Amino acid sequence: MIFVLAPSTIFNRRTLKVRRFPGRLAEPQRPLPRRLMLSSAFWRMAVESSMLRNGAVVAPIPAAVVIAPDLVTASLALSPILLFLLLFAEGNLAPVKARNGDEDEVDRVLDLLRLRGKNVLTRIAAGRGIQAGRLTLVIEQSSLARLPPMTLVSVQSTADARVLDLTAEEQRMVRETLFAEGLNEAALLRVNLVQKKPMREVSLEVSSISAHARLAAMARAVARA
Numbered sequence: 001m002i003f004v005l006a007p008s009t010i011f012n013r014r015t016l017k018v019r020r021f022p023g024r025l026a027e028p029q030r031p032l033p034r035r036l037m038l039s040s041a042f043w044r045m046a047v048e049s050s051m052l053r054n055g056a057v058v059a060p061i062p063a064a065v066v067i068a069p070d071l072v073t074a075s076l077a078l079s080p081i082l083l084f085l086l087l088f089a090e091g092n093l094a095p096v097k098a099r100n101g102d103e104d105e106v107d108r109v110l111d112l113l114r115l116r117g118k119n120v121l122t123r124i125a126a127g128r129g130i131q132a133g134r135l136t137l138v139i140e141q142s143s144l145a146r147l148p149p150m151t152l153v154s155v156q157s158t159a160d161a162r163v164l165d166l167t168a169e170e171q172r173m174v175r176e177t178l179f180a181e182g183l184n185e186a187a188l189l190r191v192n193l194v195q196k197k198p199m200r201e202v203s204l205e206v207s208s209i210s211a212h213a214r215l216a217a218m219a220r221a222v223a224r225a
Helices: 040-046 050-058 060-067 069-093 102-128 168-178 185-195 211-224
Strands: 002-004 134-141 151-157 199-205
Touching: 002 168, 102 134, 102 151, 102 168, 102 185, 102 199, 102 211, 134 185, 151 168
Parallel strands: 002 151
Antiparallel strands: 134 151, 134 199
16 A cells, blocks of 8 residues: 655644654654545554554453453453464564575665656656755555555655655656556565665655656646646
């Protein structure tokens, strides 16, 4: 699941007002989708909270106590066992270890990510007519290996340390360009887990954008008009 972080997509916009992202999925104050519980991204982000995961494991115990009071002692004894099993699973089953041949796959995935990231930034900068400064694409993924990947993507302007408010069309372009044929979220997640590096950054000096790229952006804009 790809979720684009931008002022127009976030309910709690203050989470974006920082110079650099230290790790949005790991923060106590996570960015929340603008539609909150009506958004599937909200529930996927909720899974990232260890407190909620632990609560979900022990939640049936109080219900069992209400339904069958005679099982209070057994329920209290079962609670720490369930928590231990959850912690054991997260600590021993979730981590991903490198395999033979992973080095080539890591290089391939990261090269594709850099290439496509620069393509995304080029199209955004050219389409907006940005002439100077640097744009940085930030891609962060969940560290939970056994669940469908959760990928947060944002574009930051280093000129004024702000997160660009991408249009709906730009957001669609990011999703379609970044993870297309040859590179998907699962492949990047495995690389990130192997290297224990959940966040990736791709930067582009806007001054390096060619005139051809800018003309292509203008042509797309005329075609849309």
